[in-house]
Each structure stands twice: as C-alpha cells, then as structure tokens.
Amino acid sequence: MATLRRRCPWDAEQTHRSLVQYLIEETGELVEAIETGDRDHLAEELGDVLLQVYFHAEIAAEAPDGFDIDDVAAGVADKLVRRHPHVFGGEGVPADLHGSWEQRKAEEKGRTSVLEGIPEQLSALARAGKIISRTRSRRVAVELADEPIDAAELGRQIVALVARGQASGIDPDQAVRDAVRDLERGVRSAENGGS
Numbered sequence: 001m002a003t004l005r006r007r008c009p010w011d012a013e014q015t016h017r018s019l020v021q022y023l024i025e026e027t028g029e030l031v032e033a034i035e036t037g038d039r040d041h042l043a044e045e046l047g048d049v050l051l052q053v054y055f056h057a058e059i060a061a062e063a064p065d066g067f068d069i070d071d072v073a074a075g076v077a078d079k080l081v082r083r084h085p086h087v088f089g090g091e092g093v094p095a096d097l098h099g100s101w102e103q104r105k106a107e108e109k110g111r112t113s114v115l116e117g118i119p120e121q122l123s124a125l126a127r128a129g130k131i132i133s134r135t136r137s138r139r140v141a142v143e144l145a146d147e148p149i150d151a152a153e154l155g156r157q158i159v160a161l162v163a164r165g166q167a168s169g170i171d172p173d174q175a176v177r178d179a180v181r182d183l184e185r186g187v188r189s190a191e192n193g194g195s
Helices: 002-007 009-013 020-036 039-061 069-082 097-109 124-137 151-167 172-191
Strands: none
Touching: 002 009, 002 039, 020 039, 039 069, 097 124, 124 172, 151 172
C-alpha cells in the first residue's frame, strides 16, 4: 500500500473521503458473497474489504499525528478484551450477552442515549433495527411489537407492505424514515422520563 501511494498517481491522490464509495461497494459485494455462500467469492471480497482498511490506515499514517495498521489492530484487540470480561477477565458469563456488550460500549463512549452512535447513513430499515435492538437491550420503556415471526415471513410481509404502499402512491422508504423519526422521539421521551 505504501508503494502504491508513492508510485501510482490514482492511489496517491485518494483521501479517506474519496474512498468511501469503494468501501460501501466492497462491503455490499462482501454481503452478497456471504449470502450466496460462494467461498471463493467470500475470500476475494474479504480481501477487498481488508484492502480498504489498509488503504485508510496508510492514508492516516501519512499525517503527523496519524496512526497505522498496527494501531488499528491493537485498538480492536483492546476493545475485544474490554468487552469480553467473561472471557478475558474472570467474570461470569452474563445472562444477556448482547445487552452486556451494549452497556459496556455505552459506558466506554460516554453515551447517555441509545440513539447516540447510530449512523445516519444507514438505510431506514437498518436504522430501525439498530434503534429497536438498543432500545430492548438497554431496557428503554418504549412499546415494541414482540410477536414471534420467522425470517421468511418477515421478508414476505415487508415486501407485501412495500407493494401496498407503492400501489397507494406512498414512497415506502420515506414512510419508514418518518416512522423511525417517530420511534426516535418516543425513545427520547422515554429516556427523559416521559416528558
């Protein structure tokens, strides 16, 4: 990567920001490889995502106050140790592993709301899922549906709702974004004691 940054004009002019589109694209291709179960494709796409990590770390290392790939690896290793005291610290296994992880993460980052740290760039559906997951794991008093459903039925119902919305002249993605904003307002209200 260092050689490419010195010798290739295209690589040399890239920035963190200019590479975002490739990171998103490579991540999408990785998801596709995982979902199709193609092992060769999976190995290739993992390599492409790893290349993005190396590329960003190399750009960062060029700054006077930067960091390199070793710093990135050490940071994630330290984080994994901190968030797994039941593995590395002699604590018992928590009854709610996901909730315990989310709690440790919130404490580490000084987050006071379950909404903090959820990227705005997520799709409306992914954002809804993340908000709901955190709301449940942090036990925020918001009423959420919890009737059991299997993955295939969930997918069929979502597609059917999209079709109904489209037939009614409704932009389904906009409708979900609006509903997510309503959910966020409800979460904020519950976190503030219902005020």
